[in-house]
Amino acid sequence: MNEIANHADGGSERVESWTARVWPSWLVVVLQASLFVLCVTPSIDNFVRFIFLMAGPLACFVLFSLAFVFFSRLRWWVSLSTLAFTMLLGIVAVQFSAPRTEIAYWMYGVPLTMMLISVGLLACRRVKPIGQLVGMTLLVSLGWGWLSIIRIDGIDGSYVPDIAFRWSPSSEQRLLANSDFELPEGSEPKGWEVHSESWPGFRGRNRDSRVTDPISPMDWEVEPPRERWRRPVGPGWSSMTVVSGRLFTQEQRGDDELVVCYDANTGTLIWFHAEPSRFEEVTSGAGPRATPTYADGRVFAYGAKGILVALDAFTGQLLWKRDLMQEVNAKLPVWGFSSSPAVFGDVVLVYAGGDGNDGLMALDCSTGETRWSNPASGMNFSSAQPATINGQSMAVFIQAGSARGLSPRTGEELWRYDIEGGSDPPIVQAQQITDDMLIVPLGDGIGVAAVSIQQEASGNWKATERWQSRNLKPSFNDFVYHDGALYGFDKEIFACIDASNGKRLWKRGRYGFGQAVILESCRQILVTTEQGEVVLVDAVPNRFQELGRIECLANKTWNHPVVAENKLYVRNSEEMVCYDLASNSR
Structure with missing residues (x-):
């Protein structure tokens, strides 16, 4: 009996010898989950969130590997084989991943496999070593296999991915399958007379998203706007330009970047110009980023790979073209070239980002x-921003670390405002709010500053900071000014601050990372939400009040809305829609 008991005790000792310790691995998994929660928390500094998203998986995988090898009590060949299998299968899976999904294997795949290994370790902690190895590698295979059958169609402003099965057609594929996008045979543009330039480029006449045309006050809860037309469009984050019944925008169609002219009243195609170029990345997907600019019968459009074209606005005929990225040896920005051409007299300004002097360029129109x-x-x-200070026209341009006022005629630097600690790539426009005051963004999700521009008796210019505020922290969402107050996005929440001191007046409206337009005559703001709704808000500094909203577009909407000729135009990377505003007044 003692022999039998001793034999049984020996078996127990052998089971105990391969029983795994699970808490060290799960501790790292909880740490990675916490970092991911911080990544999708917009109130945290954007740079910190980005570091958590990109460096978090690396740091946690190193910690996980150490915990797994040295503290899990697994046989060394089980732990090392599991880690080697995980990395090898991950490398193989990346080779067969869907387009633009490669980086997702890092951001989401590495944390997922750590969790699955920990699940397998917990489930197989008391089985024999070979069973532990089989259980964990099986779960890892399922994880990498799941990632291999999906694609990432983009990431929203909170870093949450838009996931679809890789075999399901994308919106662009559906568009190409259902439309050959050809003009009818014998079609010629009809007579067109330019009688108004109500919205000639990015964010309107002065690039400030301000509508000065008379519009009566509206109440969408009583009478929402009437939809006039709706049509599919190709991918892209271009806004729209509206001039005398014509609408110009940019979109991607397969391997071509297009500048397209539509009838602004009906949505009917009038002409298009195609350039063989395609840019895409995981965050925003495919398509051009900039907005066309109309001036003196020409349309200037800048592609995501640095191709600038000048077109005849009537026919779409190519007048001239510059491939600036190739000409000035510029590096392709991570989100593509996004500078909307700015016309100052007879020159057009775009950011080229080349070596030496070939950064901001002025070309003959x-x-x-x-x-x-x-x-x-x-x-x-x-993009370059127009300003007129002390009667002098200037081009205000922001670069990493500074905002500068330049002579559009010569490029001479008139003044400079140094942004302390400003190393972020500029995204948001500066905006003039009074004769001598600019509001300058300090960086992605950091804040804004009020800067006074004065000309001294000597003729020299001087930039003086009046205040800084962290109460309005735009990311890639431009703000608007009206009657002493600034309205815009404090990260993902709409807010209002006092333009005289930067103090917060209110912060309401969880609209995601959207855009806004101010209707000056009726003191109202149209806000497009990141989810594709349009919200009507009163532009009053002492209270926040919504006056109704409409379900406009179905998916992520980052494009700037346009109000021109009593019509509202909204688009995203899939669809474009027009609403009548004239009949919706109170």
């Missing part, structure tokens, strides 16, 4: 020849 260029290196997603 008629010929495309370079008039002047200015150093401005690094990634930059903003």
